[in-house]
Amino acid sequence: MKAVRATDGAVAVVELDAPPGIGGELVEMKSASICSSDLMYLRYGLNRVVGHELAGIRADGTAVVVEAVLSCGECDHCRSGRYNLCPTHFTQALGATTDGGMAEQFQIQSNRLIPLPSGLDVRDGSLAEPTAVGWHALRLAHTGPDTSVAVVGAGALGLLAVASAYRQGATEVALEARHPHQVAAGERLGAKIGATGRYDVVLDAAGTMESLARAVELVGPRGRVVSVATHRGPVPIDWSTLFHLEASILPSIGYCMHDRGDGEAVAEIAEAAAMLADNPEIAQTLITHRFPLEDAVEAFRVAGDRASGAIRVVVEL
Structure with missing residues (x-):
């Protein structure tokens, strides 16, 4: 075999x-x-x-x-x-x-x-x-009707998260993408290319220190940054931004039942x-x-x- x-x-x-x-x-x-x-x-x-x-x-x-x-x-x-x-x-x-x-x-x-x-x-x-990985992360962050979402990273997981966010009721989904083929795919799925302002839910789908920092920049008051990344060791975070917005960071692993x-x-x-x-x-x-x-x-x-x-x-x- x-x-x-x-x-x-x-x-x-x-x-x-x-x-x-x-x-x-x-x-x-x-x-x-x-x-x-x-x-x-x-x-x-x-x-x-x-x-x-x-x-x-x-x-x-x-x-x-x-x-x-x-x-x-x-x-x-x-x-x-x-x-x-x-x-x-x-x-x-x-x-x-x-x-x-x-x-x-x-x-x-x-x-x-x-x-x-x-x-x-x-x-x-x-x-x-x-798809289930991003689905779980978005659900963990309470994505739903009247939720604005930004996705940082336009690989497969990020693009699937765009579709999942809309399915869970998000009214607006912005996507940060690097490559032309990712931009085209994001637009095909209905994403706004390029995140501006602040969002209720920000999903770090890229899993780098830079993408996590960008996610913190985009989170809004009492918003949720959710990351599927497996970081090893300490991770630097802009605590001041989170502190003044009462925003939170949620690690998300895999998927489950609910x-x-x-x-x-x-x-x-x-x-x-x-x-x-x-x-x-x-x-x-x-x-x-x-x-x-x-x-x-x-x-x-x-x-x-x-x-x-x-x-x-x-x-x-």
Whole structure:
């Protein structure tokens, strides 16, 4: 069985004796998109099967997206649906601390398989995973009707956050973008290019010290800066700006479940998938390149080349 493995800072298509995964249900994989964290893992020199943005087909023919936030299932966080806070989460990071699913087949717990809604092609289904990351961050920051939002960083996560903010009721969404192809994509999704003034919610989707500082510059009185970045060590913050505005900074990790307001719990990745199904233009805008499994090496090269115009690169399995 073929899979894409990271070895010594590069990827290779390899033959495996058995499907990767943590055990459980066997899924025929159909699409795996390449995240910036996959590229980061390569730089760290990890030796794993890559891939955590995954969609495939169950044995009964159901198209599913893999909920890549794995957990123990037993702690208080897991029982409350906040499994992104489970202390075992980082010990089971797909493509990092355990094998990912960029392979012809993948084994995963059944409770981490979320059915794709009608209207979302399984070849686009892997996009639901990164969408859920931005969706969770915006929800954590109380995005809703009459909320103004600014997104700093126009990679795939930032652009998906633009769509998610509108879906959650934001009346205005501004986008800070660097590259012409990102500007074009942002405009296609309805964003105002360039943030001016101050905003109720500012999402740092770039994950750098500079983008966090810019997010603080844009937050309004009692506004919320929310960041999906994994910073290592201390982070300098303009406390004076936050202090005088009574603004706050929220770290956001992964995604989880929440009460949708009627007493029923819903997975955020399911909400993200529903948005993608209702608006096919999002996937059409974000997925700029597709490669077969045999060409995964080239797929990673394109995904890591800023001049390529890539936003999300999908490996079809």
